[in-house]
Amino acid sequence: AQSVTQPDIHITVSEGASLELRCNYSYGATPYLFWYVQSPGQGLQLLLKYFSGDTLVQGIKGFEAEFKRSQSSFNLRKPSVHWSDAAEYFCAVVLTGGGNKLTFGTGTQLKVEL
Amino acid sequence: GAGVSQSPSNKVTEKGKDVELRCDPISGHTALYWYRQSLGQGLEFLIYFQGNSAPDKSGLPSDRFSAERTGGSVSTLTIQRTQQEDSAVYLCASSPGSLSTEAFFGQGTRLTVV
Numbered sequence: 001a002q003s004v005t006q007p008d009i010h011i012t013v014s015e016g017a018s019l020e021l022r023c024n025y026s027y028g029a030t031p032y033l034f035w036y037v038q039s040p041g042q043g044l045q046l047l048l049k050y051f052s053g054d055t056l057v058q059g060i061k062g063f064e065a066e067f068k069r070s071q072s073s074f075n076l077r078k079p080s081v082h083w084s085d086a087a088e089y090f091c092a093v094v095l096t097g098g099g100n101k102l103t104f105g106t107g108t109q110l111k112v113e114l
Numbered sequence: 115g116a117g118v119s120q121s122p123s124n125k126v127t128e129k130g131k132d133v134e135l136r137c138d139p140i141s142g143h144t145a146l147y148w149y150r151q152s153l154g155q156g157l158e159f160l161i162y163f164q165g166n167s168a169p170d171k172s173g174l175p176s177d178r179f180s181a182e183r184t185g186g187s188v189s190t191l192t193i194q195r196t197q198q199e200d201s202a203v204y205l206c207a208s209s210p211g212s213l214s215t216e217a218f219f220g221q222g223t224r225l226t227v228v
Binding site for chain 2: 049
């Protein structure tokens, strides 16, 4: 079945440390890929997206993500985490063969220790 | 409006009652999604409208759930005979079209069934 997986439910990092959140998809073709963030009491905000071209994409708030076709992955990274980055992060895909439906992973809750 | 608007922001209802949740998408957006987010869970896809095409209802959990989109704009999600397990935040999102698939989210309606 076509799906998007975020293997880590919770991650805790120290402020200033680097961060990598994992996302894998199961799909025959390259989907459109997204990362969204949901801060406490806030709506979902788009961090970055990948449609085609350069496999390393830059987003807002200093985040980046790299699409690796061979690994069916689209991991989110940040070199130095700030306390304000504590939030829930969702990877999402558009399965272009599935009527362009936007499908989300189960999310990763990020905790930042000061 | 400037963004996706959902109403009410909070709804408390008694078990067995029907509820209607409203979503006003961004003007001109042809795609509209409904998702459900339960406590500690990811975003569960419910239904997707794209232009004049038949909606993708594959995520509706039971026949108590229905949605309509009038005039390609406002959408209403109706839950009949509500159950306690229906308690969740219901999120609406819209996007400009089937290929430009960045979705913009509303703040959600928090539904509590008592």
